[in-house]
Amino acid sequence: MRLHVMRCGQLALVLFAATSFLSAADIPKGTKITVRLESLISSASAEFGQTFDASLTRDLVVNHRTIAAAGSKAEGMIVQAQSSENGYAAFITVKLTSLEGKSATYVLDTYDVTRQGSGKASPSEPRPTDDVGPMIGGIGKRPSIPTMPGPDQGVVLDKGSGPDVILPPGALLTFQARADAEEVTKP
Numbered sequence: 001m002r003l004h005v006m007r008c009g010q011l012a013l014v015l016f017a018a019t020s021f022l023s024a025a026d027i028p029k030g031t032k033i034t035v036r037l038e039s040l041i042s043s044a045s046a047e048f049g050q051t052f053d054a055s056l057t058r059d060l061v062v063n064h065r066t067i068a069a070a071g072s073k074a075e076g077m078i079v080q081a082q083s084s085e086n087g088y089a090a091f092i093t094v095k096l097t098s099l100e101g102k103s104a105t106y107v108l109d110t111y112d113v114t115r116q117g118s119g120k121a122s123p124s125e126p127r128p129t130d131d132v133g134p135m136i137g138g139i140g141k142r143p144s145i146p147t148m149p150g151p152d153q154g155v156v157l158d159k160g161s162g163p164d165v166i167l168p169p170g171a172l173l174t175f176q177a178r179a180d181a182e183e184v185t186k187p
Helices: 002-023
Strands: 032-036 051-056 060-062 066-067 071-084 091-100 104-107 112-116 132-136 155-158 165-167 172-174 182-185
Touching: 032 071, 032 091, 051 091, 091 165, 091 172, 112 165, 112 172
Parallel strands: 112 132
Antiparallel strands: 032 051, 032 172, 051 071, 060 066, 071 091, 091 104, 091 112, 104 182, 155 165
16 A cells, blocks of 8 residues: 555656646746847947847757757847937847747747946946846947957947947847746747
8 A cells, every 4th residue: 555655656746747847938037048149239220129130149958958949030129229428328228039949939028138338327228127137338448449249249339429339240149038938839
């Protein structure tokens, strides 16, 4: 009898683990997603709601399962952008909104990523809170000749009235999921 109860308990544990695995989100909250920009984003011309294309830099693997392959299409959105004015630093804030997976497209809710030029912070610049991801300031160099961006950086170009933040094609940005991704099945 005791052996029967122990086996039933083990079976229940296995079934619970299996159903938990099946019901888990493909892209759970906290997942980090690194993408490479496909086009230039500039604080001088970016506007709220404007979208941008990117591609996944490496396979996105969750729970030993490949959700999306390297090179998969991703899309993001400009959350806020401001050119340098009156001595205030330019900045761009972006978030990732979707990712094409192997079997589905995922609607993402990620923390914002902000890139700021050199200078004093603007009164309208976003501040780190629970709703905003990491703030990285002083990227690139202030001289009028830009340096090549390193991973996860942009370039600051000085255009006379102050430096603008430029995220060139090929720049890497890392986002973190704020919530489980919502799956939209491919047709």
